[in-house]
Amino acid sequence: MSFAVQKYRGLAKAIGACVLCGLAALGFYAFLGITAQPTNAIPAFARKYGLPCSACHTAWPELNSFGQTFRDNGYQLNNDHDSPIYQQPSYFPITFRITPQWHRESTNNQPIDSIPGDASSALKQGTITSHGFDLSGLDIWTAGTLFKNISFSLLPSSNPSAGFHFENAYVRFDNLLNSRWLNLKVGKFELDNLISEKRFLFLSANGGLYQSYHFVPVGDTNTFGLGNNALGAELMGHSANSYTRYSVALLSGNDGGVGLPTSRSYDTYVTFSQAFAVGKIGLQRFGGYAYLGMRPTIPLTSTAVVGTAPGTTSVIPGAAYGNKSFYRVGFAGDMNVGKFEFLPFYMHGYDSVFLGTGTPANQALPAGAMAPTWNGGFVETHYHVNPQFVLVQRDEVIRMSRQALPGNAPNLGNIDAYSVGYRWYPIMFSRAGLAFHNEYSLTRTQGNTPLSGTGIGVFDPTAAVWSNSVLAGFDLDF
């Protein structure tokens, strides 16, 4: 009897310890957090069609095959009732998304004043750490159909201080000539990446972007990012189940900026992917992409711009020249094995030597300069425990294969990044969604200011800069 009592007391203690540890962990995680970039999920569609979030999303905002097909169809189920005329007059397809959060940022190898506030004091190497409660930006997104086979999207998105920009704004003409292989989109939109950065499952400052999608070598003046939304026109097509997809886009060479801020060049982006249903294993998708672009190296200037002091040199917007080329090519995949989902990605990057060295095309190149090239990629893993809980992690590397300047260290600019986290969706139904998001991300940048996080520079260019983020927040979507 006494043995049994002891046994149960021991069990109770163990359970109590577990509960305390769990509460402590929850409490700890509840005090962790970071800034989110705009990402996409649209409860307005769930409300329109009466489907739960999980019908279109593996874990929102990431799309599953049904959601991908719905999107490819121009946000239509093709039931002949997609046109707004069939909706309740009061229905308004609008979605709000924001993430109240707590986050912590820390970056080492940073140049800070030896004596704070004293500009004459020498710089010293230090680690900058900050943390606190915060807000992400706000997405106010409306999207849907204007008429049967004419769809649209408008996403004014703010930074945490409510400074708005248009993340996307386009009209899409679907099923041209009664063919799903011809759909034309015009405006500002996300590039047709097989692995979307706008609908992924990471929110922290270091994990909330794919390094590969935004990387440029040290000293490079190219501003291109594969993850940036672009302005232009896109022709895309797909099979009935979207297992086969292609897209061809003609894009302004200004990286999505409005107001023709750079040059008169156009870029091209081509993608193709094919999915295969592999028996009981699941759906496997593989695809390739190629982005070919040009960027100006010589700004057109004038010293006689009205409204400026005589002799002041002013850059004339949208009229730069001396365009030099760059490209990004690679492949990606979306592989499913039961509850596991693997997202492999590879990119080879090339920038013209003029872009790589920041040299105007009408000037001589530095001695020994060469066009920089690099390889990057990641493998992202999701484990979908159930539609309301997902574990995520990502390993990413970028390696320079050729530096622009002979004096650069071979590994200058190399990046290693790692993220791990989970999302729990206590509310997921056909009206709204709420997710608890917890994530830890770490980056290591060789001799350069980190691409992500809150680093301000680099103190010792021969050493790596480590930057890490911890985030815990409530991702709400209505």
Added chain:
Amino acid sequence: MRLKNCIIVGAASLAFGATATFAQQSHIGTLEGRAAKGKVLYARYCIGCHGVRGDGEGENAPYVNPTYPKPRDFTMGLFKCRSTPSGSIPLESDLFNTISRGVHGTAMPSWLPLTPQDRADLIAYVMTFSSRFKEEKADPPVQIPPETPDTAESIARGKETFEKLKCAECHGPEGRGNGPSAPSLRDSKGNPIVPYDFTSGARFKCGETNEDLYRIFMTGLDGTPMPSYIDYLKPDQAWDLVHFLRTLQVNYKKRKTIQAKSAPSKKDQSTEPELKPVATPEPKN
């Protein structure tokens, strides 16, 4: 003795498990669907409308567009889209086709983007909601004979059949779904249900080919007021009715094109060419 009991209990459990497993499988062609897998998929895709218990009482069911039928109650074992006669449970391939195609004019979309294996798994789980699938065997499918020529005479005969069978009572004289009985129609659960409006498109709830249309009124749509006419129509009459009903579909372009090409010319009114059977239309979306 204890070991012996354990063996007996274990063997019984295994036998029961095997039986239960067998009952919770679907077989569509070479695919073998598993209810356990289907349950996970059901929770992801279907539960919002069809509910946890498969009774059509999902959280969103009360808010389905009022012009749509309510979500299907799987526990009743009644399914609209079948190849089997009225009153029979459907073939598993019928359910597979319904999930793949969707039910046009309702909130049920096409789940073609799901892999065939996923759809087979879903069917295995859906069948667990009704005991009919354990207790009954599906009747043989209704045979569909080759289509008769689609001529003006066939259409005229089809119109006569349409009137004789009083189809207009529900579907209206122009097939708009606005017949005098339409407002009072109820489905098997007493929910209001709207007759099909032929002018709304070229697709039907259970398909889009002429064979599908033939099958619909020969099998009826169980769980709805649409009866089976297999005892009232000979195959030729049924095809005539198909040809007439197609004339009500203003968006059925293939049909109109064939009619236009086949219309007798003014200089040769006496030798009206025989129309060819209508080809299966290419799915548009």
